[in-house]
Amino acid sequence: MKHICTFFIALFIVFNTKAQLPEKQQETTTTEQQLESLTENNEDAETEDDAFLQQMLQYQKNPINVNYASETDLKELRILSAIQIHNFINYRNYIGILIDVYELQAVPGWDVATIQKIRPYITVATNANLVTTIGKRLVGGEHSILLRVSQNVEKAKGYKIDQNTSKNYYPGSPQRLFMRYRYNYKNLLQYGIVAEKDAGEQFFKGSQKQGFDFYSAHIFAKNIGLVKSLAIGDYTVNMGQGLTQWMSLAFKKGPDVVATKREAEVLRPYNSAGEVFFHRGVGITMAKNKWQATAFASYKKVDANFAEGDSTITQDDYVTSFQTSGFHRTASEVTDKGINKQLAFGGNLSYQLKNVHVGFNAIQYSFKYPLQKSVEPYNLYALSGKNFGNYSADYSYTHNNFHFFGEAAISSKKYPAFINGLLISVANNVDMSFVYRNISKGYQSLYTNAFTESSTPTNEKGLFLGISIKPTTAYTISAYADFYSFKWLRYRVNAPTTGSDYVIQLNYKPNKIFEIYTRFKAESKSINYNPNNITLNPVIPQPKQAWRTHLVYKINPQITFKTRVEAVWFDKKGLAKENGFLLYADVAYKPMMKPFSGNIRLQYFETDGYNSRLYAYENDVLYSFSIPVFYDKGYRYYVNVNYDISKNLTVWARVSQYVYSDKTTVGTGLDEINGNHKTEAKLQLLYRF
Template identity: 35%
Template sequence: MKTLCLLSLLLLTQNAVAQEDEKNRDIIEALAEKSSENDDFSEVTERLGFFRKHHINLHKTTPEELKSLLFLSPLQINSFFSYIAKTRLLDILELQVIPGFDIETISRLLPFVTLTTLHDYDQLKPIKMLSTGEHELISRYTRLLKKQKGFRDLPGSRYLGSPEKALLRYRYNFQGIVSAAIVMEKDAGEHLFNKKTGSDHLSAHLALFKLGRVKKLVLGDYSLQFGQGLTLWSGFAFGKGPDVTSVAAKDVGLKPYTSANESSFFRGVASTVNLGRNIYLSSFISFRKLDASLKITTDGGYSLYNISMSGLHRTQTEHKNQKTLGQQVYGGVLQYISDNLNIGGIAYQADYEHQFTTGPQLYNKFSFTGKHFSNIGLHYNYTFQNIYLYGEIAHSIGSGMATINGAMASLSRKLSAVLLHRSYDINYQSFFSRSLGEGTETNNEKGWYAGLNYILPGNFIWSLYADYFKFPWLKYRVDSPSAGYELLSQISYTKGKTFKATIRFKIEKKQQNPDTGDDYNQLDQVAKQNYRLEWSWKLNVKFNFHQRTEITQYQKGIKQNEIGYLIYQDVNYSPISSKLSANIRLAWFNTPSYNSRIYAYENDVLHGSGSGQYSGKGIRTFMNIRYRPMKKTDVWFRYGLFMYLDVKTIGTGLDEIEGSSKSEVKIQIRYQF
């Protein structure tokens, strides 16, 4: 019986990559709907990619480490530690007896975990670090094949650099004790090097772990993710999605930064130290230069009201704004962490080189002004049997407050539920907040969220959530208080290891100013509905297929409905132990305008962003090929093509391309030694 169970799990593991891609797809699509087209989502894929190669030792893991696996809920993590507190895991099959760990969860876990015991400190010697450390070098080249307007000889504004996008990354890891990385990157239109800043973007870190009481020490670039993201959070945060447990933030504390994103990190020194009796202190100091638009004041100084987060330095104006604002941030986080209780206090000070001012718009009335601000916060999570309570309260000194509190419960082996309340004051101010919310900033919002996951008979899973939100003050393009709601219902069906189908309905209603030229002053109701049907099936060990049909409806006020369509077919070729694998997509889309656009996850090269936006009318195809010519070398090639109907140009401004098609090539080489 034990052998049969093991064989069953091993067979399910063959689907783990597909399940991981499915999880990535849900997360990235949810993020992309509220992000700009140029945002980099590679942090999502990098996190799981790291643990696929460097397995988590379940004998020595921590809640923080397991939170990095995006598919584990807080209740599952707590159940795991409650079990190993009573008995030692002798076999991976024992996971089946832990409450909340079904076959699907275990199959997802298997590629990322091990029971092997590692003797960390006995091997921390320079000669072993050189001989057994893992090195990875990645080089990536990306280019649009047609010339954009900004690269032509134009008077005035134009792109000053070359049209290639390039990335070079080196990473080193020694048994989870030492980590180091260097990332160099340039975007299309930028110079690789310039006189002002040297390399356009250079990121690096050296990190040490598990050194006695010093649990983490990072020099260089790092991220801070604590609590529910109200007080202190950098990098991506995962919010509403079909997995309703994702609304509880998976805070991992201090971690080295390895992404090519140029805005969401700190730079300096940070550490996490065990003070004894389950008490941990994370302290940090950061010095950075940010991109900002400055204005000369009447006294000869400078003031600013806009920080650029795009990381783009292509034109003369973008060059002028590059690294013009000095930022210093320092503070600490004191936490008590046990198996079922985590309480933490956060305090930090942020100082800026120049004075923040606000624009004349009324919605900016409560925005931050000045050069200094201090924030404090208190967060908690507590597990009692099958109930997980969590929350955070934050206060910007001299200004407003923000709170979020939630409860998650396993009501039975088949039913789990989440209830969450949030209240963010109009004048709460923080540049380092990424908490759950409908707005782009963590302020001026109140809301209730409720969600259910229910395992139905016959291999069906039903996910449902409803989120009601209101904005007490004005917002951009909303000239009075407003409200709205979001509702999602999804049913998934799985048959063995070869077939999965999903039906999803989502509706979101908000309020917005009427369009220019309308004769009334009341807010318009803006409604967007999505209907999705998708299914995946595996033909054999070499081929699997994924199809999606999606319809979106957009309506503002009494104007006519916009109806958009997306239909695509993916074919994946991935034979076991082969040097070659590939996938291809053919898609047809038709959306009347940008308002009815549709997002769909796209397979990419390793650690590629995976975000695809479909707007307009046309055909989309792309092909990814991965080839391993030698044991330590992998080569990826990606070609993508958009063919639009009834257009003479694509894009706007300096990004404009003549003609009705846009194509891109991407080449990536990875060498591991």
């Protein structure tokens, strides 16, 4: 109670101080929840793919002209459902081009809330002349250079170890560096270079004599006659419903219960800091009439754990796993860097006939060294070998207010996988979604992201049911239930299991200045639980419930206040019982027509352990966000500020810190810090010309 009182006293002081600490980039509460769920689903690993943020800000500068936008263009916004897009295309075909954006209110299924969400990213205008557009592509766009540096202020154990007495240490500096140059002309032509160095990696010396640890370059052009997309360098591939290939950011279960369908262009440019989820080579998409065809080829080095073969039994060299962290700090991590070579090629052929879409997808991989995982029961059906692939057909059909979609896939080892979904607009204020998936235990894939409970589509069968009800324009009730089973063993789960997930959320947003939602979530998953170290690991279900209330209030045009309270109960009646609690308040300040803005947050958290951990989205510098995991007991605060030095130059600064109540060290292994606090400082510059 003492800590909570202290928290509110500090909040009162901050709230009543006219501090100029604003917020530059703010996501919607729905997007924040989706990103939090994504981090939790990916075992606390935050995504480094900021293409989504880049894309939405680019659409603000160069809005989509809805008079000539294709179905694919509208899908890229990730705001509209398949039924809403279908209704709009039919409306435009019947009525003709729009004169004013407010005509969208006449489109069936488009309510005021939808139009408000999409309004910043669209426009109504006459189409640009193709010849003129091509002539301006190389000279009429915007150049930008982004530089970012961040560092933990406290020195971790890995930097203190005597290099003469140990081989396991961090030889590089503690700074993380990121640089990106990009040229963009109205989403029709872009090219650029990315360079990145993680904390602990060397820079222009040792194992990194070329400077940065990771380099990426790309050229991406759209709408050149029959060529719809042309990718040279680094790019991502997205096909079907994510069973065969899906490299771009994609959300799973969340508050937007009808956002269950994967929708994106097959080829997308890649210019983010992540070092794994992209192809390096050439890709092209061509379209004519109702047909569209994509082909791509890629060759790149990938990180892997290398193992020498046994010559006595004529065993070749192999790798035991692929590494996806992107870290190349210690000697062992540097040894794993680019040890395997990956050749990938594939394509997509699709046909669109009014309400029907059919597509065929294929991808094939070939590696220098075969993959051979450790001999464990749960690895019996794991990905293995030197050559493998995935092949599928995806499909969709729209009729009035019904939209059916799915993908049927098979691996090169002939294991099948299916995902089928149905979206129904029951009434103007009621939408429903259903997703059924049945993925065999032997179906394995690389760089995929389907609508599943697991992070990768394998060994899962389940049914998702969601409903969204809007009794009035101010209220939205969203709920879903997901039932799933795993027919084979998994890591830390020594038996086939079942699970369930239930969520109900009530949103109240009467106007643009006030929004509040409250959410209850209950889930049950099974895991090995063996505190007494008996011979056989018992597998028991461990239920978890969580309740959250989140409020956003725009006090005036300059100041926005946000607060959240959340409680978690893990295995409430079981032997592994844990509880968790989180409370924060956030004040953003963004004065009109002023060059500065920013925000500040104060937070208290207390949990009994890692199983009762919590997550909270944090605002960061432009094109970035942070979603820390909170467990144990302590405080966290952060301050963001940004200043437009000139029309072309903007600077951001951020400081964040954990302060733990009962710890003498923070972190583990080489990342261990002496003391009870951990501080990160970040600085970013963006120059446009």
